[in-house]
Amino acid sequence: MPNPKRRHSNCRTRLRRTHYKIKAAVVNHCSRCGAPSRAHRVCDNCGYYGFSKGGDKKGSEVFHKEEF
Ligand SMILES: [Zn+2]
Numbered sequence: 001m002p003n004p005k006r007r008h009s010n011c012r013t014r015l016r017r018t019h020y021k022i023k024a025a026v027v028n029h030c031s032r033c034g035a036p037s038r039a040h041r042v043c044d045n046c047g048y049y050g051f052s053k054g055g056d057k058k059g060s061e062v063f064h065k066e067e068f
Pocket of ligand 1: 030032033034043044045047048
């Protein structure tokens with residue numbers, strides 16, 4: 001295993017860590033009610049996942065867009 005010969009400076013460590021940053025959360029909009037929601041999550045506003053009802057029986061009731 002190669003080992004580092006010299007300890008590098010605080011400056012080099014800090015320059016490397018300038019690239020470590022958190023990304024802004026991606027906000028999508030619910031296809032049913034249009035409220036902002038996270039991807040792959042049940043909507044906080046209406047409780048639907050896509051066009052199907054989330055919760056206890058996931059995907060058991062599937063609604064089509066014309067029924068709203
Ligand atoms: Zn919704």
